[in-house]
Amino acid sequence: MxxxxxxxxxxxxxxxxxxxxxxxxxxxxxxxxxxxxxxxxxxxxxxxxxxxxxxxxxxxxxxxxxxxxxxxxxxxxxxxxxxxxxxxxxxxxxxxxxxxxxxxxxxxxxxxxxxxxxxxxxxxxxxxxxxxxxxxxxxxxxxxxxxxxxxxxxxxxxxxxxxxxxxxxxxxxxxxxxxxxxxxxxxxxxxxxxxxxxxxxxxxxxxxxxxxxxxxxxxxxxxxxxxxxxxxxxxxxxxxxxxxxxxxxxxEGNAKTNIKGMQITQDNEQISTYAKIAFNGPNGFLDQLNKSLARDRSHSVFEGLIVVPRIAQKTDASQLSRNLLLSNYAKIDTKPQLEIIADDVKCMHGATISQLNENELFYMRSRGLTLEQASKLQLRSYYQEIISFLPISKERWDLLALLLKNK
Amino acid sequence: MKSKKETKKPLLEIHDLFASTENLTILKGVNISINPGEIHAIMGRNGCGKSTLSKIIAGHPSYEITGGKIKLSGTDIEPLEPEERAQSGIFLGFQYPIEIPGVSNLEFLRVATNARRKFLKKEELDTFEFEDLVKEKLEIVKMEPTFLNRSINQGFSGGEKKRNEILQMALLEPKIAILDETDSGLDIDALRIVASGIKKIANENCGIILITHYQRLLDEIKPDFVHVMANGKIIKTGNSELALELEKNGYEWTDKFIDKT
Known part of the structure; x- marks a missing residue:
């Protein structure tokens, strides 16, 4: 090194x-x-x-x-x-x-x-x-x-x-x-x-x-x-x-934070997101969604932490991690966490790990779409939620095309 | 003397079909033959295997054919993937149409229609040509064009979902349409719209299977044959009078036709 x-x-x-x-x-x-x-x-x-x-x-x-x-x-x-x-x-x-x-x-x-x-x-x-x-x-x-x-x-x-x-x-x-x-x-x-x-x-x-x-x-x-x-x-x-x-x-609290993030891993890659959101005043707001998609033998990590000290009363915070595991050999570690001392707050966190939805795939295939076309449409919808949140126009950076071309 | 219909070759032939899922045998020797232009109704208690039969014909990967044959226009379809069956002309109208957030209905319908057109060796439609076609078909099910801009079935009412299924049927022009409880969850007006849509799409080259529990759909669409299923097989076949008898006497009346062996 x-x-x-x-x-x-x-x-x-x-x-x-x-x-x-x-x-x-x-x-x-x-x-x-x-x-x-x-x-x-x-x-x-x-x-x-x-x-x-x-x-x-x-x-x-x-x-x-x-x-x-x-x-x-x-x-x-x-x-x-x-x-x-x-x-x-x-x-x-x-x-x-x-x-x-x-x-x-x-x-x-x-x-x-x-x-x-x-x-x-x-x-x-x-x-x-x-x-x-x-x-x-x-x-x-x-x-x-x-x-x-x-x-x-x-x-x-x-x-x-x-x-x-x-x-x-x-x-x-x-x-x-x-x-x-x-x-x-x-x-x-x-x-x-x-x-x-x-x-x-x-x-x-x-x-x-x-x-x-x-x-x-x-x-x-x-x-x-x-x-x-x-x-x-x-x-x-x-x-x-x-x-x-x-x-x-x-x-000072009294602020709003909205986060939507996504990481996509393939081959032997490792991509991680660590997020710490600290509320140092009352009436803070957070809405966070982190998505990941892992293929091949790759590894995706998300660790989130919401810190709500006593001063941060009336905080309203949500941190969700949604993950797609597309290979038996890929690995996803996800850990959204809360550290709350204030007693009048609304905080939630959660994580899901799933595979491509079989029922959705069958529905599309039963209309003549190939497995590849159906998977692509499903992934497109998975990606779109995050891409549409990015303040980047398709004309300047066609991220969806980049992602769909990626693998 | 044979009728005109009887001289046609069957579109769909199901012969002694056995099928299972997760080591549980559900279909236990189903036989049915559907000619072009015929409408068949399949009725039966919950869990008798009606929906399983429809999914197996459409190629659902969770089910395994353990015996018998399904032929579409004389060709065994067992080796075909679900999409190949759909492209060949099999259409399944879902009892519970799936919601797919983020996937545009319009784009989905266009890709599906072009997959079928490609199989039929027809020219594929570009976005503008497809919009013209789909607008024409929307009238069949009395749907507003705004439906097309939404995600597939997302936020649709029960009636809208079923109309969307019939719209797909209209676009795909199938050889065999299996409509699994298309009438469930519909109010009287929606049922009439759906039934009228099915009648407009039905033609002498297409066979239709209506899976239903209720006479009210069959009041709108008169079937040529009614089959009663129980314990994974068809135990009685008749004409539309049979549905009326079922409505009057309930399924208990058909128990005597179950082969206890």
Whole structure:
């Protein structure tokens, strides 16, 4: 594991301007360079795949990704992290400008200082290995903004690290899609921070898809102030090792979070989603659905945790995990959990694991559809629920076609 | 002198059919022959094997044929998959049509219709051509075009589901249509719409099997033959008068026809 060796031997380049953050991360990681496999959020992680993730040479250079869909339009602003494109746009109703280094430091320093190398190992590693060229910080305000499409990508035989920090000002409404593209035999580490001020709304889509032996760790940290609405749709597929860590903090309660996510695994892949939603005030709302579909000898993991302390009275939270197991050799681990101290709350969680519905298949076959056509239609309906929640238009990214083509 | 119907070759022949599921024998020697243009009613107590017979003809994978033959136009259909049977012209109208969330009714009907058309060596229909066809067929079952944009049977009332089945029958133009308790759960008006739809679709080239418990469907669609099933076989066959006798005397009256051996 090249990267761990470099951390342990203190050979990581600390000369970049983000060195305050890097120093914090390095100190923490030198104590525990690898995640603790006994901890809840790492016990399912495949050790050899994690080792492979850490076994590429660190790359700070930009390589333009091969993007199959149309470029920027009037309705869409496309950013590729690392390509040095500056963005400072001010229109009548809205404004997007880059955050300066000090503001970035202010936003994430406290988060990193209180991070520990078990719960936040992915974020610590990301900040340690991301140089300033690969950090994108944005401040967004206003309404009727164009869709913001942010792309991160890896290059084959290299370890690539990107960080995204977005501050969403009061009363702002914005749609953001993040596309993480994994190259053959590569690793991509991505950390995102979204700060939602009061009365703001973000419709956020994260789509991650790789190629042959792509590896990804994507950590997402969302901080919601009161009366904010955060909608997240996520989709992960085609990663030999893929991991999405969602941390949502309703700082003052009185906020709404809706999450619909899906991960699809095949061959020998392992894809996981960890979601921790913490309510730190009353009247918080969560509606979360995580779907997975596992084929061949693959492994899909979902671990969810809803934390409702005493202060979070009248919380209304639901976390469901629905899974399709399409092979006798595939494996699905799912564990939605509640940690409730407040006594006046409405919380539910649940999980199902099933196979394609035999009655539905027979019904379609009895009308002349082949087993393949019927299965495809069933899968299409399974996928559609999540895809329709993503704020990404079919014209720009035909995700359904990608998924149906996948296998 | 033989009637015109009798000179035709049977569309569906079921000969000494035995079938089981999960090691339980359900059909124990069913014999039936259906000629083009004929309407047969199958009646019998709950659990006598009527629905099982319909599913076995349609090729439900949970059932195994352990003896006998089913032939469609002289060809043994046992080796055929359910979709091949449907493409060949067998249609099963479900007692409980399945809801499939997220799958558009229109898309499903188009794929199904084209699968049948392909088998019949007819040109497949593109989206626009199919919309014209389906709108024409919708009138048969008095359905609004908005049904097409919904997911298959999702949120449909009982009557709407049954009408959707008859719409599918109209589109697929089957050789043999087996309608399993199509009348169950229908109010009088819906029953009339469904019955009228079936009569419009029925023609001299198509055979129909109506599985039912009630005379009221047979008041609307007069069958040529009525069969009574008990214990996995047909124990009595007659004309439409037999259904009236059943209505009057109940199934106990037919017990005397059960072969106790």
């Amino acid at each position: 090249q990267i761990i060796e470099e951390i342990s031997k203190n050979r990581i380049n600390k000369s970049a301007s983000g060195s305050i953050l890097q120093k914090i991360c390095l100190d923490k990681l030198q104590l525990n360079p690898l995640p603790n496999h006994k901890s809840e959020i790492w016990r399912m992680a495949n050790k050899s795949k994690l080792a492979r993730f850490l076994d590429y040479k660190i790359n700070h250079d930009f390589y333009k990704p091969n993007i199959p869909y149309e470029n920027e339009s009037q309705k869409v602003i496309r950013l590729i992290i690392g390509d040095h494109k500056k963005i400072n746009i001010k229109e009548q109703e809205w404004e997007i400008k880059e955050l300066d280094d000090q503001k970035i430091l202010n936003l994430i320093q406290h988060k990193l200082l209180e991070s520990d190398s078990t719960q936040n190992w992915s974020a610590l590693l990301n900040h340690l290995l991301t140089n300033e060229k690969n950090i994108c910080g944005l401040n967004i305000k206003g309404r009727n903004l164009p869709h913001l499409e942010i792309i991160t990508n890896s290059k084959n035989n290299l370890f690539n690290s990107r960080t995204l920090i977005i501050n969403i000002e009061k009363n702002t409404e914005v749609e953001i899609s993040q596309i993480n593209l994994g190259d053959d035999n590569s690793s991509l580490s991505n950390s995102s921070y979204l700060y939602l001020e009061e009365d703001s709304q973000v419709n956020h889509g994260i789509v991650s898809y790789g190629k042959y032996k792509s590896h990804l760790i994507n950590s997402l940290n969302v901080f919601q102030k009161k009366n904010s609405v955060y909608n997240l749709g996520s989709l992960q597929f085609k990663f030999d090792f893929g991991r999405l860590e969602i941390n949502i903090n309703q700082i």
